Amino acid sequence: MNFESRTVSINEIDTQDSRYQLSLHIDTHTIIESIKAVGLINPPVIVKRDDDHYSIVCGFRRVMACKALGWDEIPVCIPPRRPTDLDCLKLAILDNRSHRPLNLIEQSRAIKKLSPFFPPQERFSKITFLLGLPENEKVFKKIESLCQLSESAKLGILENTLSLEAGVELVELEPEEQDCFAFLFRTLKFSQNKQKELITFVKEIAIRESVGIKEVINSEEIRGIIDRSDINRNQKAKEIRAYLRRRRFPSLTKAEAKFFEDLKSLRLGPHIRLVPPPYFEGTTYNITITFKDITELEQCKSEFDAMCQNPVLKRILS
Amino acid sequence: MSVHISRIYVDQGITHLPETRAILDRLKHVPCTVVFDYKVVQDEVLRGDDPVTEGKRVLFLTRNKGAFLKDCPGTKYYNCCGYKILHIGTYCYMDCSYCILQTYFNPPVLQYFMNQEDLLHDLDRILVSKQGPIYRIGTGEFTDSLIWEPWTDISMRIVPYFAAQERAVLELKSKTVHIKNLKYLRHNSKTIVAFSINTPAIIKSEERYTASLKSRIGAAAMCEEWGYPLAFHFDPLILYDGCEPDYREVIRYMFKRVSAENIVWISLGTFRFMPPLKRIIQQRFPGSKIIYGEFIPGLDNKMRYFKPLRIDLYKKIVEWIREVAPDVLLYFCMEDDDVWHTVMGHVPEEKGGLPQMLDEAAIRHCRLTRTVS
Numbered sequence: 271m272n273f274e275s276r277t278v279s280i281n282e283i284d285t286q287d288s289r290y291q292l293s294l295h296i297d298t299h300t301i302i303e304s305i306k307a308v309g310l311i312n313p314p315v316i317v318k319r320d321d322d323h324y325s326i327v328c329g330f331r332r333v334m335a336c337k338a339l340g341w342d343e344i345p346v347c348i349p350p351r352r353p354t355d356l357d358c359l360k361l362a363i364l365d366n367r368s369h370r371p372l373n374l375i376e377q378s379r380a381i382k383k384l385s386p387f388f389p390p391q392e393r394f395s396k397i398t399f400l401l402g403l404p405e406n407e408k409v410f411k412k413i414e415s416l417c418q419l420s421e422s423a424k425l426g427i428l429e430n431t432l433s434l435e436a437g438v439e440l441v442e443l444e445p446e447e448q449d450c451f452a453f454l455f456r457t458l459k460f461s462q463n464k465q466k467e468l469i470t471f472v473k474e475i476a477i478r479e480s481v482g483i484k485e486v487i488n489s490e491e492i493r494g495i496i497d498r499s500d501i502n503r504n505q506k507a508k509e510i511r512a513y514l515r516r517r518r519f520p521s522l523t524k525a526e527a528k529f530f531e532d533l534k535s536l537r538l539g540p541h542i543r544l545v546p547p548p549y550f551e552g553t554t555y556n557i558t559i560t561f562k563d564i565t566e567l568e569q570c571k572s573e574f575d576a577m578c579q580n581p582v583l584k585r586i587l588s
Numbered sequence: 589m590s591v592h593i594s595r596i597y598v599d600q601g602i603t604h605l606p607e608t609r610a611i612l613d614r615l616k617h618v619p620c621t622v623v624f625d626y627k628v629v630q631d632e633v634l635r636g637d638d639p640v641t642e643g644k645r646v647l648f649l650t651r652n653k654g655a656f657l658k659d660c661p662g663t664k665y666y667n668c669c670g671y672k673i674l675h676i677g678t679y680c681y682m683d684c685s686y687c688i689l690q691t692y693f694n695p696p697v698l699q700y701f702m703n704q705e706d707l708l709h710d711l712d713r714i715l716v717s718k719q720g721p722i723y724r725i726g727t728g729e730f731t732d733s734l735i736w737e738p739w740t741d742i743s744m745r746i747v748p749y750f751a752a753q754e755r756a757v758l759e760l761k762s763k764t765v766h767i768k769n770l771k772y773l774r775h776n777s778k779t780i781v782a783f784s785i786n787t788p789a790i791i792k793s794e795e796r797y798t799a800s801l802k803s804r805i806g807a808a809a810m811c812e813e814w815g816y817p818l819a820f821h822f823d824p825l826i827l828y829d830g831c832e833p834d835y836r837e838v839i840r841y842m843f844k845r846v847s848a849e850n851i852v853w854i855s856l857g858t859f860r861f862m863p864p865l866k867r868i869i870q871q872r873f874p875g876s877k878i879i880y881g882e883f884i885p886g887l888d889n890k891m892r893y894f895k896p897l898r899i900d901l902y903k904k905i906v907e908w909i910r911e912v913a914p915d916v917l918l919y920f921c922m923e924d925d926d927v928w929h930t931v932m933g934h935v936p937e938e939k940g941g942l943p944q945m946l947d948e949a950a951i952r953h954c955r956l957t958r959t960v961s
């Protein structure tokens with residue numbers, strides 16, 4: 271496409287018109303410095319609307335930066351014939367992708383904006399191709415759903431404090447509930463798996479106890495853990511997970527605690543390990559004995575004999 | 589009943605059977621298509637957003653190309669009852685949130701097998717001789733036993749068949765009250781009419797389109813009047829706030845209407861499910877809370893309530909039943925020796941194993957003859 275280069279009054283450009291905008295936020299900070307230093311090297315692409323104002327196709331940051339710098343006029347590129355909305359979107363996507371890969375939120379916004387232009391049976395393949403996404407329909411649907419996240423949850427995705435999988439889990443929640451999770455995950459960094467686990471715990475506790483999700487996350491216990499100054503972020507994350515697990519599985523966690531208490535009173539040394547059946551469902555316990563030499567083995571044997579005589583072991587196994 | 593069926597597909601290989609015509613006559617207001625290939629039905633069911641629901645509205649009359657008799661799929665660790673399944677059809681138009689059939693077939697389709705000569709032939713193969721083991725055979729594993737009654741003559745074929753032999757009992761297990769056809773059948777006590785039982789709260793929230801508790805017990809009482817031996821299945825027992833007084837009331841009501849002497853057995857099983865069912869329940873029954881109990885992965889990979897919780901509820905239910913019916917055989921569906929011992933005070937092995945315990949009960953109530961082969 272041969273673009274016409276020209277200069278237009280900056281006020282004729284409608285910076286509120288976001289129909290071709292893929293990025294969530296327009297951060298002009300760095301670009302202002304660059305324009306101040308070397309000027310506007312790459313003019314934005316705009317198209318004229320029926321009301322004689324212009325919509326931005328590519329270069330939102332550049333237009334905003336020039337506006338912030340007080341420019342009255344701005345050099346722009348205008349396509350020769352008025353392109354279709356789909357063409358403009360394609361252009362915006364290609365322009366963005368030529369500098370860097372689109373982030374998940376941009377991909378999600380692009381899917382949403384492109385979808386009306388394709389029949390359902392072609393939507394997946396056409397959009398996947400345009401965005402350079404892997405040909406995996408499950409992943410496609412996950413990315414697509416991110417559009418429904420609250421602003422702060424989207425920010426969490428961009429900052430990498432909220433994983434794609436966890437984001438998908440949040441989509442069905444109310445925006446304020448999503449915000450609560452986004453805040454929690456930003457405050458205490460959780461691994462991807464732990465995020466999902468935590469969301470499941472909270473959702474299920476809310477259903478079990480017929481309380482709101484916000485009520486669970488903002489519980490005194492969780493707030494208390496976040497506010498503690500004697501433990502670090504990782505420890506806080508661990509404590510919160512343990513608290514939620516206790517609340518979700520009260521009987522199981524009580525049984526585990528009782529087992530570990532009993533285990534302590536068995537006073538086993540570091541060479542003998544007693545492992546209960548998973549979830550106490552089966553009846554088979556495991557004992558592991560580790561030793562380096564015969565002396566250590568003999569030591570283990572007397573410890574083992576003592577353990578067998580200990581009434582606590584009977585209690586554990588009863 | 590037929591309101592649930594929106595379309596009938598007929599396998600072209602069975603269109604000539606008089607039974608097929610009889611069913612179509614009874615459902616004549618439902619549009620019907622003859623198909624050459626099951627795939628047509630599958631595609632139709634899979635087309636919608638919710639194939640699990642769609643499959644309940646589509647009836648496929650076909651032939652069973654496999655065996656009609658199958659072993660109940662037990663597992664090594666938990667005590668299995670050694671039951672045989674008589675495969676009359678698949679799936680169900682009722683809609684229980686916890687129904688395992690939602691995940692069993694892909695997609696699940698309401699299928700009814702028309703080649704009943706083959707079914708009887710399969711039964712003949714194990715029952716024709718007067719000598720041999722005792723069999724307990726049920727139709728309520730891949731479907732509800734009695735949903736077919738309004739459209740088919742299935743009970744009229746199989747109940748008299750079982751009545752004419754001495755080595756097997758047929759168990760018809762249901763959540764419906766379609767017992768009308770059973771009234772005048774010669775059953776010779778060889779058919780046990782069984783009802784799955786739950787509390788009114790669970791029936792209301794989790795068992796869509798099933799008969800109420802009162803109707804089920806009423807139907808059981810009626811069958812008892814007609815001389816049928818009865819059975820009850822407290823399965824799945826579900827833990828919820830207030831479940832204990834509710835189950836106690838169910839037991840009280842049950843024994844007010846039916847006499848313990850005519851009950852062959854009562855099974856107990858707490859809710860358990862394969863993990864993929866969780867998603868299905870979340871999607872299809874968003875208001876259901878049953879999957880949010882304290883479930884842990886069992887040794888058969890099914891999610892089960894944490895064992896002490898199961899034991900607790902079992903103990904109470906067993907005690908309440910024992911108070912009024914000390915002699916009725918109570919058994920657990922898929923529980924380990926630990927649970928048996930803690931709750932019942934013995935393990936099946938001490939009484940010859942669960943299959944033998946059930947055989948004995950069947951012999952006693954259904955007048956079977958044990959022969960040495």
Ligand code: SF4
Nearest residue numbers: 680682683684687732
């Ligand atoms: S009645 Fe039985 S077969 Fe029918 S939906 Fe309920 S559980 Fe499934």
